[in-house]
Amino acid sequence: MIKRILTGLVAIVGASTITGAAQAATSSYTTANVNLRAGPGTSYPVVVTVPNGTPITTYGCLDGYNWCDVSWGTERGWMSASYIQITYQGQPRIITPAIAPAVGLTVVVYNRAYWDRYYYGRPWYRHWDRYYRPPPHAGKPPRAVQPLPPRPPKANPRPPQVVQPIQPRPPRATQPKPRRPQAVQPIQPRPPKAAQPSQPRRPQAVQPVQPRQPRATQPRMGQKRAIQPRQGQGQRRNRRG
Template sequence: MKPLYRTVLAGVMAVALPAMAQAAQAISTANVNLRAGPSTQYPPVLVVAAGSRVEIFGCLSSANWCDVGFSGYRGWMSGSYLQTQYSSRRIYVDPDYYGQLGIPVVTFRVDNYWDRYYRGRDFYRERDRWRRAPPPPPVWRRDGPPPQFVPHRDGGPPMMRDHDPRRGDFRPGPPPQFDGRPGGPPQGQPPGQNRDPRRPPPPPCAPGDPACVAR
């Protein structure tokens, strides 16, 4: 019975292992820089052409960046540019699918990674300045809702809609009032309308009267 069990187990392992290895394969969806760390601020290693196949060795849990291999080189690519096959359809590599795709969660340290893969690179001499890694970008979910726009969030006055007489919602306001201050009557008002009614009108001037001043 034991030899039969071992034979069946060996057959299952032989089928499962290639499937797991195939799950870590992905395709680049654009011409993307293979970087020396999980951020666009790290130095580029080379350009991975669109449609190229890469092997995923692991991805970060805090950001959608993956440690990949391409044409004998190692580096990091954003999962937003990596597609893989899952349930008979292509999906982008996303933290929600790491487990289903068989992708392990890994960490990144400049000393360990650069000592192993970048000793011959020019930027290896500057590894001290890269020990303080730049903060990773927030994880982006492709199926998440788009950002909502909420107007008047800054506390300003609400936007007023213009009145249009053609819509039937126009209501004329009261006519402008003139308080009699200097500056003349409002436009369109005949002269003399703003005169104080309590003040008597000036007497008429007789022709040739020196006390009469033209008004």
């Protein structure tokens, strides 16, 4: 219950702050396709991408004029001041700390009330602690950075050393070494081989050729066989005669 009451009070305070900022609204337009974010920084989620050359309404900027509170149609969010151009003395100018107060842009504060007013119901609405980053130098003036004094020159500086170029070495004169004469041995002719006396061949025993015996010829078929006289028939005829 107490938490709801505190949230309502914060919303009322934020609404009053926004109402005061709305009175100083200034017409401007974008110089490129730029993201309209839910907070002054690139860590916040993108609400919508605004096209190049689109008219927008600027309500105020953070201290330093690097991020500004703008609206495009029904969308409300924060945009980098380097992409916002206004008309100053009849000429288009980028918002700078010197020009912004002259055109009526005041310094506004980003808080949780702004988040609850314009982004309730968005998918990333419950992750305020994840996205919130306190703006740099919030409530504190930026420290002036003192430039470091230049170092005095050193006493008795060393004179620059003259670097002598390396001279190339001349090539060595190489004298050819005389070759030692090699003793050539004459080729000795080979002595002829001693001819060995031929041994006489042994006489071979010649076998006399035996005459072949005549073959007993058998009468061929169709030839009449010669009738040989039987023994005793002649004797009988002689006896009869």
